[in-house]
Amino acid sequence: MTETFTIRNYLRDIKLPFCPGCGCLTVISRFLRAVHELGHKDLSKFVFCSGIGCAAWIPSPHFKADSIHTAHGRSIPVATGIKLMRPDLNVVVFGGDGDLAGIGLSHLVHAARRNLDIAVFMVNNMIYGMTGGQVAPTTPLGTKTTTTPYGSFEHPLDVPSLLVTAGASYAARWTTAHGEQLKEAMKKALATRGFAFVEAVSPCPTAFGRRAGFKDVAEIIRWFRESSVPLEEAEKMTAEDLTKKIVVGEFVYRKISTFTEALYRTIREAEKSAETK
Amino acid sequence: MTGKTSATHFWQGNEACAEATIAAGCRFFAGYPITPASEIFEHLARRLPQAGGITIQMEDEIASIGAVIGASWAGAKAMTATSGPGFSLMQELIGYAFMTETPCVVVDVQRAGPSTGQATKAGQGDVMQARWGTHGDYTSIALSPNSVQEMFDLTIRAFNLAETYRTPVVLLADEVVAHMREQAVIPPSNQIKITNRKKPKPTDKAFFNGEDIAPMPSVGEGYNVPVTGSTHNEHGYRFTADRTVHEKLVKNLIRKIRDNAGKIVDYESLNVDDCDVGVVSFGCTSRAIHETIELAKKKGLTVGSVRLKTIWPFPEEAVRNMAKNVKVIVVPELNMREMFYEVERVVHGAVPVVPLNKIGGGEMITPEELLAEIARSVKKVD
Ligand SMILES: Cc1ncc(C[n+]2csc(CCOP(=O)(O)OP(=O)(O)O)c2C)c(N)n1
Numbered sequence: 001m002t003e004t005f006t007i008r009n010y011l012r013d014i015k016l017p018f019c020p021g022c023g024c025l026t027v028i029s030r031f032l033r034a035v036h037e038l039g040h041k042d043l044s045k046f047v048f049c050s051g052i053g054c055a056a057w058i059p060s061p062h063f064k065a066d067s068i069h070t071a072h073g074r075s076i077p078v079a080t081g082i083k084l085m086r087p088d089l090n091v092v093v094f095g096g097d098g099d100l101a102g103i104g105l106s107h108l109v110h111a112a113r114r115n116l117d118i119a120v121f122m123v124n125n126m127i128y129g130m131t132g133g134q135v136a137p138t139t140p141l142g143t144k145t146t147t148t149p150y151g152s153f154e155h156p157l158d159v160p161s162l163l164v165t166a167g168a169s170y171a172a173r174w175t176t177a178h179g180e181q182l183k184e185a186m187k188k189a190l191a192t193r194g195f196a197f198v199e200a201v202s203p204c205p206t207a208f209g210r211r212a213g214f215k216d217v218a219e220i221i222r223w224f225r226e227s228s229v230p231l232e233e234a235e236k237m238t239a240e241d242l243t244k245k246i247v248v249g250e251f252v253y254r255k256i257s258t259f260t261e262a263l264y265r266t267i268r269e270a271e272k273s274a275e276t277k
Numbered sequence: 278m279t280g281k282t283s284a285t286h287f288w289q290g291n292e293a294c295a296e297a298t299i300a301a302g303c304r305f306f307a308g309y310p311i312t313p314a315s316e317i318f319e320h321l322a323r324r325l326p327q328a329g330g331i332t333i334q335m336e337d338e339i340a341s342i343g344a345v346i347g348a349s350w351a352g353a354k355a356m357t358a359t360s361g362p363g364f365s366l367m368q369e370l371i372g373y374a375f376m377t378e379t380p381c382v383v384v385d386v387q388r389a390g391p392s393t394g395q396a397t398k399a400g401q402g403d404v405m406q407a408r409w410g411t412h413g414d415y416t417s418i419a420l421s422p423n424s425v426q427e428m429f430d431l432t433i434r435a436f437n438l439a440e441t442y443r444t445p446v447v448l449l450a451d452e453v454v455a456h457m458r459e460q461a462v463i464p465p466s467n468q469i470k471i472t473n474r475k476k477p478k479p480t481d482k483a484f485f486n487g488e489d490i491a492p493m494p495s496v497g498e499g500y501n502v503p504v505t506g507s508t509h510n511e512h513g514y515r516f517t518a519d520r521t522v523h524e525k526l527v528k529n530l531i532r533k534i535r536d537n538a539g540k541i542v543d544y545e546s547l548n549v550d551d552c553d554v555g556v557v558s559f560g561c562t563s564r565a566i567h568e569t570i571e572l573a574k575k576k577g578l579t580v581g582s583v584r585l586k587t588i589w590p591f592p593e594e595a596v597r598n599m600a601k602n603v604k605v606i607v608v609p610e611l612n613m614r615e616m617f618y619e620v621e622r623v624v625h626g627a628v629p630v631v632p633l634n635k636i637g638g639g640e641m642i643t644p645e646e647l648l649a650e651i652a653r654s655v656k657k658v659d
Pocket residue numbers: 052053054055056072095096097098099100123125127128129130131136
């Protein structure tokens with residue numbers, strides 16, 4: 001890893017569409033550095049899939065790579081078709097919390113259950129950013145959004161924990177305030193055989209910060225730092241104590257047989273049985 | 278099974294469709310169980326892996342068509358099969374396939390709807406859905422088999438058209454054609470015409486939205502192609518506000534089908550030059566036509582028929598020409614009038630067009646019923 005990191009090796013020369021202070025920018029730089037540190041000089045071994053939303057614009061068309069920008073919530077099914085046909089490629093999904101854990105949740109859970117060999121990076125800004133700040137399945141209880149002007153009355157979803165139950169090989173959560181840990185988690189996810197998921201809790205000053213009562217991005221980042229609790233500590237805390245906290249760390253890392261391994265074994269057997277007939 | 282020699286099989290319609298899928302070179306199927314389409318998946322689940330292909334049961338029909346689209350961009354010919362409720366769920370991503378010019382085949386084995394309707398009973402209520410199912414501006418190709426033989430032949434054709442025009446193609450079957458057993462003659466594999474998508478040259482940079490159909494790269498080939506359902510230019514870059522980019526894209530999507538309608542349209546006509554009454558029919562309903570013509574003869578009535586094998590694009594010329602020779606046209610269908618309006622539009626008042634509709638219970642329109650309607654219609658105009 002003697003070469004220096006040049007982000008433009010991986011990014012097209014197009015203006016990025018994100019607001020100033022948007023966490024998507026941090027996610028891009030962390031991800032591309034992770035890719036660089038894993039020894040990839042370019043993105044030729046990758047295919048990116050995303051849905052609809054601000055976070056879904058991370059790869060498409062900005063990465064110098066094949067990228068499939070699908071419909072809202074449907075990145076994972078499309079990624080499934082690609083991975084099954086081309087198990088040799090690194091299939092990576094980017095999406096917002098609404099995209100992956102709202103409208104697309106069932107695909108996320110089933111991909112984890114299948115232990116499909118893809119990496120999924122969820123940018124959790126706790127809001128529907130692109131559409132202007134509606135409540136998301138990840139919005140903290142009580143938060144004011146455009147569709148919950150009196151404060152949200154729903155509990156947010158803990159996505160990494162759900163995916164541990166579903167069968168993921170790797171699941172982690174960090175915030176964009178944890179740059180180094182986030183990058184390392186992304187590296188680990190990319191190196192995992194099987195389904196890997198990283199949630200990046202991320203500031204959206206435009207659609208979340210203002211209404212939720214944050215003065216600026218710096219204040220959101222401070223909140224991320226102060227309310228983050230390592231998983232090991234969180235295990236000793238009560239559910240009530242945790243409502244205002246962001247639990248960070250590695251939720252699971254395990255080696256289990258992957259979907260493409262099992263599928264291709266089956267196909268080889270079927271082909272053989274057809275030949276011997 | 279197709280091989281070096283031709284063979285005759287006694288197949289179920291869905292089985293013929295599945296075998297044609299393999300013969301067409303399809304190597305990816307994703308689906309979700311639904312009557313009356315499940316046998317296509319079940320047959321392929323056994324047969325496709327033997328040919329080195331993949332079948333996967335997804336969590337729903339949205340995921341099924343999504344996986345098909347992904348597989349297509351990974352270079353595979355890919356298909357899904359469903360019925361009304363699943364076809365409805367797929368519509369958003371079928372639109373994505375139109376917009377991104379993704380070749381794929383969607384089989385809709387029609388049953389009686391709306392909603393769950395009568396799950397095991399035949400219907401023909403998805404005619405307009407096959408044309409306008411997804412939102413926005415586009416035009417579509419849909420084929421309508423009326424026998425087990427055509428479940429084979431038109432499935433092959435559906436793949437060829439999808440690959441040629443880089444578009445989703447709907448095989449609009451129905452419960453009757455899908456579940457009946459009949460003889461099907463399968464030609465030797467070297468006599469089955471197979472079309473594959475045009476691939477780019479290494480120097481190519483434009484993969485969408487061409488005056489001609491653009492070449493289609495696959496992911497992992499080094500073209501760094503951005504694919505998006507948002508409005509895009511020929512390189513795949515998003516233009517979410519520019520009027521001219523949107524207009525050019527959508528007009529090209531429509532034009533590539535409309536300008537080639539003459540090559541796509543397929544129908545079978547009988548007696549059209551010398552008849553008093555014309556019948557325009559498709560799918561299971563059209564199976565009554567031969568007997569109706571014979572019965573009519575005995576009554577001194579001459580009946581001609583245009584049977585549609587492509588329902589979209591609509592065989593306008595054939596229907597318009599028939600209208601020149603007949604006194605009246607009857608349109609039998611297992612729905613509450615869908616094809617009827619299209620025939621009326623094309624005939625444009627030249628002769629009266631009479632609907633004959635029947636729904637529910639999977640009951641067919643019998644030759645006697647069709648003949649009775651023909652006789653009534655003739656009497657009215659005479
Ligand atoms: C089927 C469908 N429903 C709704 C929308 C509108 N829509 C676009 S982006 C979005 C939500 C984006 O939120 P999220 O996925 O969290 O991403 P963010 O913009 O916050 O990064 C919605 C609801 C859509 N495009 N498609």
